Amino acid sequence: MPKPDNSPLPGKPASLRTRDRILATSLALFNADGVAKVSASRIAAELGMSQGNLHYHFRRKEEIVDRLVRRYEQEAGPVLAGPTSELASVDDLWLFLHLGFEKIFEYRFIYREIDYLTTEFPSLGARMRELTAQGIETLKRLCTQLAAAGCLRASEEEIAVLALQMILTATCWFTFARLLPETEDTGPGRAAYQVLSLLVPFLADNERTYVEYLRRKYRA
Amino acid sequence: MPKPDNSPLPGKPASLRTRDRILATSLALFNADGVAKVSASRIAAELGMSQGNLHYHFRRKEEIVDRLVRRYEQEAGPVLAGPTSELASVDDLWLFLHLGFEKIFEYRFIYREIDYLTTEFPSLGARMRELTAQGIETLKRLCTQLAAAGCLRASEEEIAVLALQMILTATCWFTFARLLPETEDTGPGRAAYQVLSLLVPFLADNERTYVEYLRRKYRA
DNA sequence: GTCTATATGCGGATAGAC
DNA sequence: GTCTATCCGCATATAGAC
Numbered sequence: 068m069p070k071p072d073n074s075p076l077p078g079k080p081a082s083l084r085t086r087d088r089i090l091a092t093s094l095a096l097f098n099a100d101g102v103a104k105v106s107a108s109r110i111a112a113e114l115g116m117s118q119g120n121l122h123y124h125f126r127r128k129e130e131i132v133d134r135l136v137r138r139y140e141q142e143a144g145p146v147l148a149g150p151t152s153e154l155a156s157v158d159d160l161w162l163f164l165h166l167g168f169e170k171i172f173e174y175r176f177i178y179r180e181i182d183y184l185t186t187e188f189p190s191l192g193a194r195m196r197e198l199t200a201q202g203i204e205t206l207k208r209l210c211t212q213l214a215a216a217g218c219l220r221a222s223e224e225e226i227a228v229l230a231l232q233m234i235l236t237a238t239c240w241f242t243f244a245r246l247l248p249e250t251e252d253t254g255p256g257r258a259a260y261q262v263l264s265l266l267v268p269f270l271a272d273n274e275r276t277y278v279e280y281l282r283r284k285y286r287a
Numbered sequence: 288m289p290k291p292d293n294s295p296l297p298g299k300p301a302s303l304r305t306r307d308r309i310l311a312t313s314l315a316l317f318n319a320d321g322v323a324k325v326s327a328s329r330i331a332a333e334l335g336m337s338q339g340n341l342h343y344h345f346r347r348k349e350e351i352v353d354r355l356v357r358r359y360e361q362e363a364g365p366v367l368a369g370p371t372s373e374l375a376s377v378d379d380l381w382l383f384l385h386l387g388f389e390k391i392f393e394y395r396f397i398y399r400e401i402d403y404l405t406t407e408f409p410s411l412g413a414r415m416r417e418l419t420a421q422g423i424e425t426l427k428r429l430c431t432q433l434a435a436a437g438c439l440r441a442s443e444e445e446i447a448v449l450a451l452q453m454i455l456t457a458t459c460w461f462t463f464a465r466l467l468p469e470t471e472d473t474g475p476g477r478a479a480y481q482v483l484s485l486l487v488p489f490l491a492d493n494e495r496t497y498v499e500y501l502r503r504k505y506r507a
Numbered sequence: 508g509t510c511t512a513t514a515t516g517c518g519g520a521t522a523g524a525c
Numbered sequence: 526g527t528c529t530a531t532c533c534g535c536a537t538a539t540a541g542a543c
Contacts, residue, residue, distance in 0.1 A: 082508070101406050103323055106536055120509045122538065182399045182462050186321050192465075199466040224502070228484045232456070238466065239459035242402050245412075246419040246458065264448045268488030282444070302526070326518055340527045342520065 086124050088114060090138075093131045097176035102132060103183055129188055136191060139174040140198065146170055147198065149205045154212045157263070157274045161281070163209065164262055167237060168255035175241045199234060206230035210266075221269040229269075233262050252285065260285040306344050308334060310358075313351050317396035322352060323403055349408055356411060359394040360418065366390055367418065369425045374432045377483070377494045381501070383429065384482055387457060388475035395461045419454060426450035430486075441489040449489075453482050472505065480505040 092113050096105045107128050111121040125131045146166050154160055171178060177195075185192040207230045213219040214226070221229065240261070244253035251257075260281045267278055312333050316325045327348050331341040345351045366386050374380055391398060397415075405412040427450045433439040434446070441449065460481070464473035471477075480501045487498055 085508080101402060103403055104406055107538090108536070117510055118537090119511075119539085123508065127537075179402045180400075182321060182465065183323055183403050185465065186324055196466050196468070200468070224506070225487075227506075228481065232452075232481070232485065235459060235463045236452070236455060238463055239455060242462075243455045243458055245402065245405065246416050248416070248420070261448070261452070265452065265485070267445075286444070286447075305526080327520090328518070337528050338519090339521085339529070343526065346520080348519075 082124070085120075089121065089124055090131065090134060094135055094174070094176070097132075097135070098174075101180055101183075102128075102176060102187075103180065132184070132188060133190075135174065136177060136194070139170070139177060140194065143167075143170050143174075143198065147201050147205055149209055153216070154209050155216050155218075156277075157213070157218055157266070157270065158277050160209060160213065160266075161259065161263060161277070164237075164259040165255060168240070168258045171237060172241060172255045178238050179242045181238070181242075199238065202234045202237065203230050206233050218271055218274045219266065219269050220271065225269065229265060232265055236262050236265075257285045302344070305340075309341065309344055310351065310354060314355055314394070314396070317352075317355070318394075321400050321403075322348075322396060322407075323400065352404070352408060353410070355394065356397060356414070359390070359397060360414065363387075363390050363394075363418065367421050367425055369429055373436070374429050375436050375438075376497075377433070377438055377486070377490065378497050380429060380433065380486075381479065381483060381497065384457075384479040385475060388460070388478045391457060392461060392475045398458050399462050401458070401462075419458065422454045422457065423450050426453050438491050438494045439486065439489050440491065445489065449485060452485055456482050456485075477505045 240258045460478045
């Protein structure tokens, strides 16, 4: 068995790199089996590392989870803030949704066990509520932009219901997907299509061609 | 402290009644704090009973969960099968949705930790998938009935997306609700309104008055 | 930084008296 | 049916050698 290279890199001491390896492996295991089922010893074993060493880097499992969630918040933040330029067409929205679902998929352990995590680690609750509220506001804003651009025809009330529904779907899609037959495509693209299709009845006729294209792609 | 009355009732031996008390208390605790956080000793303590006695009635915690889920399946089955008579208006659908959400709310621990439960107790996975598939089929059928009755105008493809979205919402609503501000009404009625509002753009004009009434009720 | 060895505590599960 | 007492196993957490 080759010994892992822990020699310090310029500006990157071995300890930092070990921390990153721990986080990467933990993320993969959490996504695969869930936080509840993945013990600290399991993580250490997967890394070929002793529990003692793991504990040297992260005193408690909660710290690993917390670190990963903070990373998610940082990476999702810019996506969640929405595009800087105004949306002018439905495929702009499509791109936004696709990026969002890819990020959620990358950290899918968070939403898959959201209830367990927020009761096990209460500090997470408030932060996830904040993210949710931000998502709703962004979606409302984007829909309002589309309405202004003449792509979409909906009242303020309709947009509010729609935005909530979109965030609900984004939040729960990968959890719900596990209740569908395994033959179904449930990846990020399919998820984005599902969300986009909520808008269809409100779209201007000429904006529907793009959605038609996506339909053929994801419900073939 | 008064001693609990465990004297046998006609046709109801004390053991049965104790089983029921255990199930009732477990359900309440699971709904409140989640299956993962509620230990067998906690259940026993709540009932003023020893762990040994609890174990006499249910050898493993999994058996309690399993029993409760089976009860849910039995009670949800008739609801999920849908009304026996054809739907003729949107308020028929409203009643169906409301009954469904009340049942889900009663057993909300199941969906709130669905991912945790299906990995911890794999036998649950297949059964929940079955229920989900059944729900989708029923919703498709009901929408098709409404379309036939002239209340709703949607293609088969649109109905498919819609049914999936409705079941997703039913499945995840009470989980998602915990990410909303606590000031929001997120009860079964509000949930049913949210699902119904997915249909609005497809409804015939004269069917929207009922939804308008609900809107005033739940988004006041 | 990394290891081995060990302490601590809890939840699940059991045995046997009453 | 119900209790007390106890065991097992796992996960978290720590101590101290290298």
